Amino acid sequence: xxxxxxxxxxxxxxxxxxxxxxxxxxxxxxxxTGGMGRYLPEQGYLELSDETGQIAHYTVSRAFxxxxxxxxxxxxxxxxxxxRESLYWQIRNSGFxxxxxVNVGTVDLLMLDILAQRAGKPLHRFLxxxxxxxxxxxxxxxxxxxxxxxxxxxxxxVSEGFTTVKFKVGSGRGKDMDRDLxxxxxxxxxxxxxxxxxxxxxxxxxxxxAVKFAKITEPYHLAWIEEPIHxxxxxxxxxxxxxxxxxxxxxxxxxxxxxxxxxxxxxGVDILQPSxxxxxxxxxxxxxxxxxxxxxxxxxxxxxxxYNASFGCLYGPDERIEFHAPICxxxxxxxxxxxxxxxxxxxxxxxxxxxPIRMNIEKIEAEGYLESRTVYYPPKA
Numbered sequence: 001x002x003x004x005x006x007x008x009x010x011x012x013x014x015x016x017x018x019x020x021x022x023x024x025x026x027x028x029x030x031x032x033t034g035g036m037g038r039y040l041p042e043q044g045y046l047e048l049s050d051e052t053g054q055i056a057h058y059t060v061s062r063a064f065x066x067x068x069x070x071x072x073x074x075x076x077x078x079x080x081x082x083x084r085e086s087l088y089w090q091i092r093n094s095g096f097x098x099x100x101x102v103n104v105g106t107v108d109l110l111m112l113d114i115l116a117q118r119a120g121k122p123l124h125r126f127l128x129x130x131x132x133x134x135x136x137x138x139x140x141x142x143x144x145x146x147x148x149x150x151x152x153x154x155x156x157x158v159s160e161g162f163t164t165v166k167f168k169v170g171s172g173r174g175k176d177m178d179r180d181l182x183x184x185x186x187x188x189x190x191x192x193x194x195x196x197x198x199x200x201x202x203x204x205x206x207x208x209x210a211v212k213f214a215k216i217t218e219p220y221h222l223a224w225i226e227e228p229i230h231x232x233x234x235x236x237x238x239x240x241x242x243x244x245x246x247x248x249x250x251x252x253x254x255x256x257x258x259x260x261x262x263x264x265x266x267x268g269v270d271i272l273q274p275s276x277x278x279x280x281x282x283x284x285x286x287x288x289x290x291x292x293x294x295x296x297x298x299x300x301x302x303x304x305x306x307y308n309a310s311f312g313c314l315y316g317p318d319e320r321i322e323f324h325a326p327i328c329x330x331x332x333x334x335x336x337x338x339x340x341x342x343x344x345x346x347x348x349x350x351x352x353x354x355x356p357i358r359m360n361i362e363k364i365e366a367e368g369y370l371e372s373r374t375v376y377y378p379p380k381a
Contacts, residue, residue, distance in 0.1 A: 003283035004108075004127075006080040008115055012072045014049040015376040017065050018361055021369050023334070029326040030144045032170025032204030040331055045359040048072070048110050056113035057358055058307070060106055061099075068103040075378040080111050088280065101256040101280040108282045109307070109355075117354035124313035124348055133345040134312020137300075139200065140325035141167020147183055151190050154197075157325070161343040164196030164223055164320070169213070170204035177213055188220045196223035203227045203254075207236045207243075214245040224248040224271050224298075231255065234267050241268035253302050258284040258291070265295055273322075275303030276311060285311055289319060306332060306357045309339040309346040321346065334369075336360050 023040040030037070044065070048056045071087065078086070087107055091100040116126035124132070138157040141150050150167060157165045167187070171179040180199075187197055199222060205213060210228035217225075225247055229236045231254035240249060250271035251264050257280050261272050274288050285301060292299035299315065301308060302322040312321040323346065332338045337356040339346040349356035364370050 002081065002084075002281075003286055004080070004112070006115055008118070009077050009079050010083060010111055010114060011051040011075070011077040012048060013051050013378065015069055015073060016047040017060075017069075017374050017376070018045040018359070018364070018370060019062065019372045019374065020044050020364065021371045023330070023364075023369050025326060025330055027142070027326075028144070029142045031168045031200065031202040032143060032173060033202045035142065035168075035202070036326065040327060042331060045361070046110075048114075050114050051077070052118060054114045054117040054354070056110040056117075057355065058106060058110055058113070059304075059359065061103075063099055064103050064106060067100065068107060069376060072107065073376055073378045075381070080115060083111060084108055084281070091280075096257045096280055097255070102278055105256075105277075105279045105282060108280075109276075112282060113354040120353050122310070122348065122350050122353060123355050124310040125350070126354075127311075127314060129310075129313035131313055132350050133347045134309045134315060134339075135317050135320040136162065136305075136309075136312070136323045136341070136344055136346045137164035137166060137196070137198070137320050138162040138323045138325055139166035139198070139302075141165075142326065143168040143171060147186055150183055151186055153325070154187050154191060158191060158195055160341065161345075162323070163194075163344050164198060165191070166198040166200055166223075166226070166322070168202065169199040170201040174201070174205040174209040174213070177209075177216065180213070181216060184217055184220050184222070193221070197221075198223040198226060198250075200226035201228045203230050205229055207233070207239050210236075210240060211243045211245055214240070214247045214249075218247060222247055224250040226250040226273070227253065234263050237264065237269055238267040248298070250298075250300070252288075253278065256280045258287045261288045261291060265291065265297060269297075271298040271300060273300045273302055276301060276308040277303035282311075286314060289315060292319075305346075306335055306338045307355060309348050310355060312346060313348055334360050334364055334367075 028038045046060045087104045116123040169180040248270040252273040253275040289299045299319045305328045336358040337349045
């Protein structure tokens with residue numbers, strides 16, 4: 001069943017794509033299995049118009065422009081639900097886990113932006129939110145940071161009002177646990193017991209190493225251990241619990257559809273973490289939230305922090321979104337109308353209909369990151 005089943009018809013009439021040059025991070029970001037490296041993931045920015053004059057705005061990949069945009073600029077007029085269903089089933093043979101799946105989710109979000117603008121409401125209010133803020137925690141802490149740099153970052157996050165912070169572990173692909181343990185001990189001592197400390201291994205450990213890691217870090221009362229093993233090793237997650245792991249295990253940012261999250265819960269995962277920028281259907285975020293509530297499990301959501309705050313307004317005070325510092329602190333400087341952070345909450349702009357976020361194209365161009373601007377129209381009949 002679709003939670004978002006809007007019958008409003010949409011005809012896409014124009015698209016403008018701003019193609020970015022690589023935008024460097026202030027410092028290369030690495031995790032246990034790689035990470036983002038030297039540049040932001042943002043490749044470009046799309047303005048997509050409909051027949052009523054509304055314009056949806058979102059950061060998209062060049063692959064989206066090549067593969068998905070031609071499917072939208074056809075001159076066809078379909079309901080929101082018809083667009084979504086037709087695009088969804090076109091990718092069935094990719095297993096709903098590919099980049100195509102992400103592109104379908106992007107179209108879903110663009111259409112929701114248009115519908116909210118037509119209704120004259122901010123997106124979160126259009127979707128039924130009763131508050132204008134999302135609870136948040138702050139993550140970062142690249143595995144390449146020195147112990148001192150890591151402590152400085154975590155201290156700063158707490159000084160900004162966040163009560164839970166997260167950093168990377170999995171040094172040496174799990175073979176240098178002494179380093180990870182030393183860093184966890186240092187951060188716990190620096191922050192005290194009143195602050196939640198979570199760690200993220202980015203799938204870098206074997207089941208055996210993950211069990212060992214979870215047991216030796218028990219004295220530090222971690223808020224959770226995120227993706228300790230391969231994201232698709234469902235039986236591995238089951239083994240973690242069977243082999244005595246007591247600490248909370250989180251997973252889910254690498255999956256695209258809600259069915260996978262049902263399997264995670266069956267295998268003993270404690271916290272589900274869908275990511276806005278990776279979902280094939282946007283209402284799956286709420287479906288997974290409700291799944292957690294029904295089974296007494298924790299729900300969190302990451303990805304696209306500035307945009308995700310609108311959906312975070314639909315979550316409870318203990319259902320948090322991630323403010324991912326290495327990306328957010330850079331990309332938000334190139335955005336307009338970003339949420340304001342106060343006391344661990346992300347407050348959404350309520351003065352703009354739809355999604356309030358805009359890329360600051362003037363600034364991006366002034367800093368030399370705008371490579372080109374291309375306008376697209378449907379083919380003439």
